[in-house]
Amino acid sequence: MGRRKVEIKRITNSSARLVAFSKRRSGVFKKANELSTLCDAQIIVIVFSPAGKPFSFGQPDVESIIERFLGADHDKNKLLQLEQYQQSRSDDDDDDDNKKQIEMLNKQLNDLNQQIMEEKKKGEVLHNKIILRGLKMNIHGKLGSIEELGFQELMDLREKMEDLKNGVTSRANDLEASTSLLMLTDSVILASSGGN
Numbered sequence: 545m546g547r548r549k550v551e552i553k554r555i556t557n558s559s560a561r562l563v564a565f566s567k568r569r570s571g572v573f574k575k576a577n578e579l580s581t582l583c584d585a586q587i588i589v590i591v592f593s594p595a596g597k598p599f600s601f602g603q604p605d606v607e608s609i610i611e612r613f614l615g616a617d618h619d620k621n622k623l624l625q626l627e628q629y630q631q632s633r634s635d636d637d638d639d640d641d642n643k644k645q646i647e648m649l650n651k652q653l654n655d656l657n658q659q660i661m662e663e664k665k666k667g668e669v670l671h672n673k674i675i676l677r678g679l680k681m682n683i684h685g686k687l688g689s690i691e692e693l694g695f696q697e698l699m700d701l702r703e704k705m706e707d708l709k710n711g712v713t714s715r716a717n718d719l720e721a722s723t724s725l726l727m728l729t730d731s732v733i734l735a736s737s738g739g740n
Contacts, residue, residue, distance in 0.1 A: 558594075565593055573601040586612070598674050610667070614660065625649050 555561040569591055580587045580603035588602040588609040600606045628649070 561594060569593075569599055576601055577603060614664065614667075625653060 555564055572589060572591070576587050576589045579585055586603060586609050588600065588606055590598065590600045590606075592598055602609050
């Protein structure tokens with residue numbers, strides 16, 4: 545008995561759809577890993593579940609590939625501008641035209657750099673929102689109670705909570721040290737002014 549062909553259409557049963565999503569997501573990630581291993585390729589796959597939860601796979605890691613991708617577009621734009629500049633320079637040696645061309649290219653380069661910075665900021669904000677949304681949904685039970693989370697999801701939540709705890713502890717220690725330093729400085733100032 546062989547496999548039967550599955551008709552590709554939306555699964556109407558929500559629980560069956562979630563099971564299919566989970567299995568197929570694992571399959572896509574497995575195939576991406578195989579492609580990376582066999583061909584020594586850098587790869588990234590980002591998937592959002594039907595509930596809006598993000599899942600990602602990256603080899604070697606997601607962040608470095610995204611940065612490389614954004615940097616590649618930036619390098620292509622710089623190369624294109626340089627080629628345009630060199631072509632215009634060889635066509636016309638008039639200094640005024642060259643200065644105008646350089647100013648225009650510099651402005652375009654600055655605009656592109658600004659756009660890249662804005663996109664990176666948007667990406668960071670989006671990444672943080674996705675993480676916070678996942679935490680809020682899991683903590684507040686919008687996706688279900690904490691008892692419904694799988695082992696890996698619980699471990700991820702635990703790690704995020706520990707990071708938050710460490711951040712709060714570090715900030716409290718910094719504030720305590722600053723307060724102690726201020727009190728010490730005030731006592732030294734009072735002692736020196738009282739002695740004169």
